[in-house]
Amino acid sequence: MAAPADLAGVQVLAFDIFGTVVDWHGSIVRELQELYPEVDGDAFARAWRAGYQPAMARVRSGELGWTRIDELHRLILDQILPPFGLAHLDEAARRHLNRVWHRLDPWPDSVAGLTRLKARYTLCTLSNGNLGLLTNMAKRAGLPWDCVLSAEVFRAYKPDPATYLGVANVFDLAPAQVMLVAAHHDDLAGARACGLRTAYIERPLEFGAGHPKEVAPRPGNDLHCASLLALADRLGC
Template sequence: MAIRALVFDTFGTLVDWRSGVAREAEQRLPGIDGGAFADAWRARYQPSMEAVRSGRRPFADLDTLQAESLDALLVEFGHADAAAEVKRDLVLAWHRLDAWPEVPAAMAALRQKFVLAPLSNGHVRLIVALARRNGLVFDAVLGAEFSRDYKPKPALYRDAVTALGYAAAEILMVAAHSNDLAAAAGEGLSTAHIARPRENGPAGGETGPAVPVTYAASDLADLARQLGG
């Protein structure tokens, strides 16, 4: 079945969260190891979303969750006295991330042929900021805020299929994370793995899929080539 639409994980797959957060943390928190700070913040990401996924709390967006994680993180890194405006600005560092180098041109090529939408745990405003910063054009913004829940809950993939109006197999979930692709495949979507060996800095990143996928690509330009874009 031909692919008609691509839906994208964002953090790690389209944008380099670690370098951006590290850079801004080092600018605002004297003496800090920015990479370690970014890693420690990201480590709190999944547990913070779990309260929403499990239904223990109503949907709260990533800015809210990142702000909550930040307080404990600042204690851990010896900056418990950070001013409120520094904290607000650090949360917004997640809105100022750079795309991986090949992404803008590859996305523009893909949009000639396919409907494109983020299927991310980022909320609408965060996605709009990242897209505008990096010159990415989407046809719609799906994902966490559209579904009021977080991946890998099935609702996000199902709502994307409903919203795009294609058969699930005509929609290609694009991600650098095998667990995201496994969840998408469980809802019948086609899947594409993007290698991001530098996602986590010295700790690496997924160099290939750990689950069966429809496409495995070395980067987004490679995927565009494989799709004949």
């Protein structure tokens, strides 16, 4: 099977990571159950993630200077520990827990899907996660990236155009030769506004089985797929 004719020019697939390639919610819940079984892992994971956009907004507004996601995750963590009864954690325990984001597990289809796609396309990350985090995650999870790119490289958080256009610039390509693959419509809309092609991946359990996410197709995306294996099918890999 060949890729759709109108996508024949795509050379690079850039991937959102949190929620698209790795299961942040399930991974955090599992680790909390092992370390602190008295804590509601589902609520803790969602509270931690809820602080993500507001923390990045502080950087975008200039309230904070450039701050990596590792440090933003730590700011959020320190805020949510007391309400969950974990204010007593010492520095070593806080640092270890904060690095759970480096240890996120891939969705079951991710490694096999990426491996198939890699046979035809150059694969890179395009995540707000910092370079060390993304590299450690890939090493542990076996994610076969050709290149690790991050908001850290461009000193801008998605959906800043500098991130999407930055990928095209890195590979000396036109924006339409890059496809963003993501499970978040706002991310895809930002990429589309910069001229990138877009593929939506359904991740209905991103926020856990108790909080299913609506994943119906929306106009504008070039592809809508149930998994990365389905994306490989659609692209003829």
